[in-house]
Amino acid sequence: MKILIINGPNLGALGRREPEIYGHLTLADIEQRLRERAGEVGVDVAFFQSNHEGAIIDYLEAEAPGADGIIINGGALTHYGLSLRDALEWCNRPVVEVHISNIHAREQFRHRSVISAIARGVIVGLGWRGYILALEGLIDILHEEQSEQSRQKMTLE
DSSP: OEEEEEEOTTGGGTTTSOHHHHOSOOHHHHHHHHHHHHHHHTOEEEEEEOSOHHHHHHHHHHHGGGOSEEEEEOTTHHHHOHHHHHHHHHHTSOEEEEESSOGGGSOGGGSOOSSGGGOSEEEESSTTHHHHHHHHHHHHHHHHHHHHHHHHHHHHO
């Protein structure tokens, strides 16, 4: 099982950017914690971060066909990145949206996500832990879907 973990604009500055909102861990710290958890449960994870929407879309087009699911923190693209939303939908893979801060407790423009409508779930406001919860939740979703597909296949045989 392979899961893509994608981070959008400004998330490469975690640990330095507004630590009172986003915490003191760097993106590399979060990725290491995710690698450790993924290793414990036997899942491959691939990480990508870009400040450019087109680069994220290019990554999705290249990598999503070989992946089982996607975790994304779109950063500011969450609120207006329609081409990113379309690319995530086109991938036809389960998506879990993550935000370190509680976007609903912040400025009004952050309350709306164009990604949420196509995501299986959204985790907000739990800091770096949201990524771990997203990983565990997505793994459970994928296992359930695989079990259901196996049952359906057995029924047809």
